[in-house]
Amino acid sequence: MNSTQPANTNLSKPAKAKHKQISETILRAIEDGRWMPGDQLPSEDQLAGEMQASLGTIQRALRSLVQMGVVERSHGRGTFVSGAQAQEGQLMHFRFMAEGGKHLLPVFFKIVSVELTSENGPWSAFFGTQINQYVHIHRIVSVNQEFEVFSEIYLPADRFSELAQMSEVTLNGVSFRDMLAERFNAPTLNTRQMMACQPLPPRVARQLDVPAGQYGIVWTIGGMSYRDAPITWQRIFVPPSDRMIEIVPVSQNGRPDFKEVS
Template structure:
C-alpha cells in the first residue's frame, strides 16, 4: 500500500513524479503536467502551495524554460494553477472526490468506510478493432478510448481503459479535458448522450503488468495486479462500454457491485 507523504517539498514531489514517468515516452511538457497533477492526487501538493520559479524548476528537471512555461500555462488554463505576476505560481484547487463511484469502491480496512476516489485523464483517442469489438459489436467509425489514472485516497493508483462505440460517443473526444477529471464517466454518457448504464457485469483475473501500466501504478514492470473487465449495457441490454481496470495489491477490499447501489 502506498502511504501519503505530506513532508516532501513541492520541488521534490514534482521531481519524483517527473522522473518516474520518464519511461512512458511523453513529451517533456506533458511529463511535467502529469507530474504536477499526480502529486496533487497523492496529497503531496496542496491548495495554495507555491511552486518553484519556472527557471529553477526547469533546471531541476533538465528541461527548457519554454517547456516549463508551456506545461504550467496549460495547467493554469485548466484551473489547476494560479499564476500571479511577480509573485509566483500556486496550486489553485483541491481535488474533489468522484461522487457515486461504481467500480472503485474500496473500503478502509480499519474503519470499513469507502475511500475517496480521484480520476485523472491520461489520454483519449480513436482506435480500431480489438478485444472490445467482440463485446461491443462492430462499429464502422471505430471506438473512443479513454485512459485515466484512478487515485484511491492517495494510497494507491489504479488504471482504467474505457472503450466506447464512436458512432454513438465520438463527442467524448471533443469534451474539455477538465470535465473528464474526478467524474464518473457513466454519468456523462447518460446526461450528455442519453445512454444510461443499466447493467454492468465483469470478470477478473490476475495478470503481470506491461511496462506502461506498471509505471502509471508506480510498480515494477511485470508486477502482479488484478485485471477486471467490465461490460456496460443500456436500454434493451445494448452494450455501450467496455472497461479494463488494473488494481494493484492492497489490503483495501473492493466492493464488486459494479452498479454502485449503496
C-alpha cells in the first residue's frame, strides 16, 4: 500500500522583483539622510551603474517611488526628493508665480544649519541692545526645482533657544511663522520689509552656485508680535530670475491676508 507523501511546506518565497529591491534601497537611503528633501538624486545612468541594474529597471523603480510620493520627477531637470514642500496657505515670503500669474510655484525648504550665535549685525539694531545671543538658521529654498534662494533667520535666544536644540530634519519644511505662533505664543502680526538690488555676498554666491559679483535681490524682513515686539529678522537672497514674487500683507491673526491682494 502506497502512502501519500506530505506536501513540501518549506518552499522558499519567490525573489522580490529587481525594481522593487532598488526602490526600497533608494527609500532606505533617503530615510537614512543620504538625500534630504529637495535634493536631486543621481542621474538614471549613475543609479544604474551604482545599483548594477538596467536603465529600464531604474526607471521602473523611480516610477514606483513617484507613486508613493517619495520623489518627484521633472522632465529635463531630474529626480528630486519630496517631503518638504511648503503648503501654499503657509507661504508669505516665497510666493513665486507661475507663467500667467494665476498659480504659485512649489517651493521646497532645506535647513543648512541651526546654531546659537552672539555675532552682531543689522539684526542687532532690530532686536535692541538687550539681546546678546540669537538662534541663527540658514535655509536653502528650491523654487520649482528651477533655481535656489538663500535665507538666513535670526531670533532672540532668550525666548526661542529651543529651536537650536531641534534637528535639521525636524525643521525641514516647517513654517516658522506658524511654529512661533502655536508653540511659543508669538504670532507675527506685522512686518517691516526692505528690498535692494545689489551684488550677492561671496558666501551666498557660493551657496547658490552663481558667479561671484552676481546681482540679485536682497530682501530684509523684520517680524513683530504683540506690542510690536521684534521676534524674527530674516534676510533672503534671490538670484536673477524671470519669476515674479507676490507680496502678501499680514492679517490680524498673523496669517497671509489674501483678501487684500488684487
